[in-house]
Amino acid sequence: MSLRYQIENVDVEKKVAEWLAWDQNAVTRSEIESLFNENKFNELKKRLLSRMEFGTAGLRSSMGAGYSMMNDLTIIQTTQGFSVYMLELSPTVRKRGVIIGFDARHNSNRFAKLTASILLHQKIPVYLFSAIVPTPFVAYGVRRMNCEWGIMITASHNPKEDNGYKVYYSNGAQIISPHDKCIALKIEENLEPWSTSWCTSVIENSPDCKDPYHEIYASYMEDLRKLSFQQYMSGPTLNATTQLRFTYTPMHGVGYKFFTDAMKTFGFQSCIPVLEQIEPDPDFSTVKYPNPEEGKSALDLAIKTANESNSTIILANDPDADRLALAEKQPDKEWYVFTGNEMGCLLIWWMIQTFKATPNEQVVDGMFLMAMK
Numbered sequence: 368m369s370l371r372y373q374i375e376n377v378d379v380e381k382k383v384a385e386w387l388a389w390d391q392n393a394v395t396r397s398e399i400e401s402l403f404n405e406n407k408f409n410e411l412k413k414r415l416l417s418r419m420e421f422g423t424a425g426l427r428s429s430m431g432a433g434y435s436m437m438n439d440l441t442i443i444q445t446t447q448g449f450s451v452y453m454l455e456l457s458p459t460v461r462k463r464g465v466i467i468g469f470d471a472r473h474n475s476n477r478f479a480k481l482t483a484s485i486l487l488h489q490k491i492p493v494y495l496f497s498a499i500v501p502t503p504f505v506a507y508g509v510r511r512m513n514c515e516w517g518i519m520i521t522a523s524h525n526p527k528e529d530n531g532y533k534v535y536y537s538n539g540a541q542i543i544s545p546h547d548k549c550i551a552l553k554i555e556e557n558l559e560p561w562s563t564s565w566c567t568s569v570i571e572n573s574p575d576c577k578d579p580y581h582e583i584y585a586s587y588m589e590d591l592r593k594l595s596f597q598q599y600m601s602g603p604t605l606n607a608t609t610q611l612r613f614t615y616t617p618m619h620g621v622g623y624k625f626f627t628d629a630m631k632t633f634g635f636q637s638c639i640p641v642l643e644q645i646e647p648d649p650d651f652s653t654v655k656y657p658n659p660e661e662g663k664s665a666l667d668l669a670i671k672t673a674n675e676s677n678s679t680i681i682l683a684n685d686p687d688a689d690r691l692a693l694a695e696k697q698p699d700k701e702w703y704v705f706t707g708n709e710m711g712c713l714l715i716w717w718m719i720q721t722f723k724a725t726p727n728e729q730v731v732d733g734m735f736l737m738a739m740k
Contacts, residue, residue, distance in 0.1 A: 376408055378416060379408050379411045379412055379415060379416065380403075382411070382415035382416060382434075383399060383403050383411065383415065386399050386415060386432070386433075386434075386440070387399065387400070389440055389559060389560050390432070390438075390439070390440045391439070391560075391565050392438065392439040392440070394432075395431070395432035395438050395439065395440070396432070398431065398432035399411070399414075399415075399432045399433070402414075402432075411433075413433070413435060414431070414432060414433025414434065414435050414436060415433050415434055415435075417434065417435050418434045418435060418441075419434070419435055419436070419437070419441065420551070421445065421547055421550055421551040421554060422547050422551075423541060423542055423543055423544060423546075423547045424531075424533065424541065425531060425532045425533040425534045425541075425542075426441075426445060426531055426532040427522050427523075427525060427529060427530075427531035427532075428529060428530075428531070429528045429529050430473065430474055430528060430529065430530050437474070437478070437522075437529070437530040437531065437532075439477070439478075439481060439565075440560070442478045442481050442482060442532065443481060443485065443560050443564045443565070444554055444557065444558050444560070445532060445554055446481070446482045446485040446486065447485060447554070447557040447558075447560070447561060447564065448550060448551075448552075448553035448554030448555070448556065448557045449534070449550050449553065449554070450485060450486055450489045450491060451553045451556070451557055452546075452549055452550050452553040453465070453491065453515065453516060454489070454491075455553075456549075457515050457537075459515060460491055460515040460516065461490055461491055461492070462492075463492075463513055463514055463515040463537075464491060464492030464493060464494060464512070464514050464515065464575075465486055465491060465492070465493055465494070465514055465515060465516045465517065465518060466493075466494040466495075466496075466505055466508040466509055466512055466514045466516075466517045466518075466579060467479050467482055467483050467486075467493060467494065467495045467496065467505075467517070467518045467519075467520075468496045468500045468502070468504055468505040468508070468517075468518075468519045468520070469496065469499060469500070469519070469520040469521065470499055470500075470501075470502070470519075470520065470521040470620065470621050470686060470687045471499045471619075471620060471621050471647035471648070471649055471686065472520075472521065472522060472527070472529075472530050472649045472686070473527070473530070473649045474530055475499075475520045475521065475530060476499075478520045478530065478532070479495065479496075479518075479520045480495070480567050480570055481564075481565075481567060482518055482520070482532075483495045483567075483570055483576060484563075484564070484566060484567045484569050484570055485561075485563075485564050487569045487570065487573045487575055487576055488561070488563040488564070488566070488569060490575070491575075492575040492576075492577070493575060493576050493577070494508065494512055494514065494577050494578070494579040495570065495576055495577075495578060495579075496578065496579060496580050496583075497578040497580050498580055499621045499647060500580070500583075500621065500625075501621050501622055501625050501684075501687060501688030501689065502519050502521055502523070502533065502687040502688065502689040503587075503688065503689055504583055504584075504587060504625075505517045505518070505519040505533075505535060506519075506535050506539045506540070506541075507539065507583065507587055507590075508579055508583045509535050509536075509537060509538075509539045510537075510538070510539045511582075511583060511586055511587075512579055512583075514537065515537050516534065516535065516536060516537065517534070517535035517536075517539070518532065518533065518534055518535070519532075519533040519535070519687070520532060520533075521533060521686070521687040523685055523686070523687050523689065523690070524618075524656070524657055524658035524659075524660070524685035524686060524687075524690060526651075526655075526656060526657075527649060527650050527651050527657075534546075534550070588628055588629065588632050591629055591632050591633075592632045592633075595632070595633045595634070596721035596724060596725065604634075605634075606633055606634035606635045607634045607635070607636065609635070609636075611679065611680060612639060612676065612677060612678040612679060612680070613630075613635070613638040613639065613678060613680050613681075613682055614638065614639045614640075614641065614669055614672050614673040614676065614678040614680070614681045614682070615627075615638040615639070615640055615641070615669075615681075615682045615683070616640070616641035616644045616645070616659075616666075616668065616669045616672075616681075616682075616683045616684070617644060617645060617647075617683075617684050617686070617688065618644055618651070618654060618657045618658075618659055618665070618683060618684060618685055618686055619644050619646070619647065619648040619649075619650075619651045619652065619653070619654070619657055619686060620647060620657065620684060620685060620686025620687060620688060621647055621686065621687060621688055622684035622686075622688035623640065623645045623646075625688060626638070626682075626684065626688070627640075638682070639672060639673070639676045639678050640672075641668050641669050641672045642672070643668055644668060644669075651686070653668055657685060657686050658685055658690070659683035659684065659685055659690060659691070659692030660685075660690060660692055660707070662704050663694075663702065663704060665683075665692075666681060666683060666692065666694060666702075666704065669681045669683055669694075670694070670702055673696065673702075678696075679695060679696040680693070680694070680695055680696075681693070681694040681695075681702070691710070692704065692705075693705045693710055
């Protein structure tokens, strides 16, 4: 047995002892204990001798026991460090607060409550959604509620084994450097759970914990309604009377309820849902990867539904409803899936058209639009 191997095993044993001293989740404690008892030191090294890297996209990793994975303890460590950074950078966070949302993945609700509890114990007000929401509700909610920060528990379009932790700043956008590096440093300085960090009862008892769900829902839809420019184009009945038929899938995520209400807000008739995929399902039972941007392979059921219902347009969200895929049936009956660049061009073109149709005094001559494949 090499000296290096012996030293690494000693390091692992120290980390195992540390983990068992800090972790109060019976499932992940048992996971580490079992690996140790079975002498699976290589697996323990992967889990305990390295940490997830906190970046501008926050955290994202498989769920399981260990510092390199998403679990109760790493959520606690992350939020402890983040809360310290919040208070150092912007003490007004104790007045403006933080908004927290979560998707329908395994453990998302639990992770959101742990996150909220730590902030509340630090006397930071929290707007904690009481139900699953799309990620855009958190980004929007930061500005609507005048929050200092936002946190969304989601792994977006990743496989079912994963979860994540996204962070938004007061402008409603995901953080940029050097915020990520500073937060990462504070996490490293605050690894040991504080005495109150596992106590989630504060959520029920604290007057500083509020549910923004209904207010954000209503406000978001109202602001969305203001973006409908059909009144400037072909009259208020244009969308309601269109012969276009839309098929929609939320890819087993949170989007169906919110998408259908958004369609109503714009005056469209109900979309045709992919029935096998409309209910939130953390196991993503009908797709290998719940990413609509994978193309036709991810849209098989949507294409089948659209063909059966004479629909010519498919719209698809990823599980946290912050990505959109678009497909159109061609004259030869084949389906064309638009690229992100092409969708961007369509959106910009529409913005220009509505801008020109809206009463204004600004000149739009000399504007060019170009996209590269």
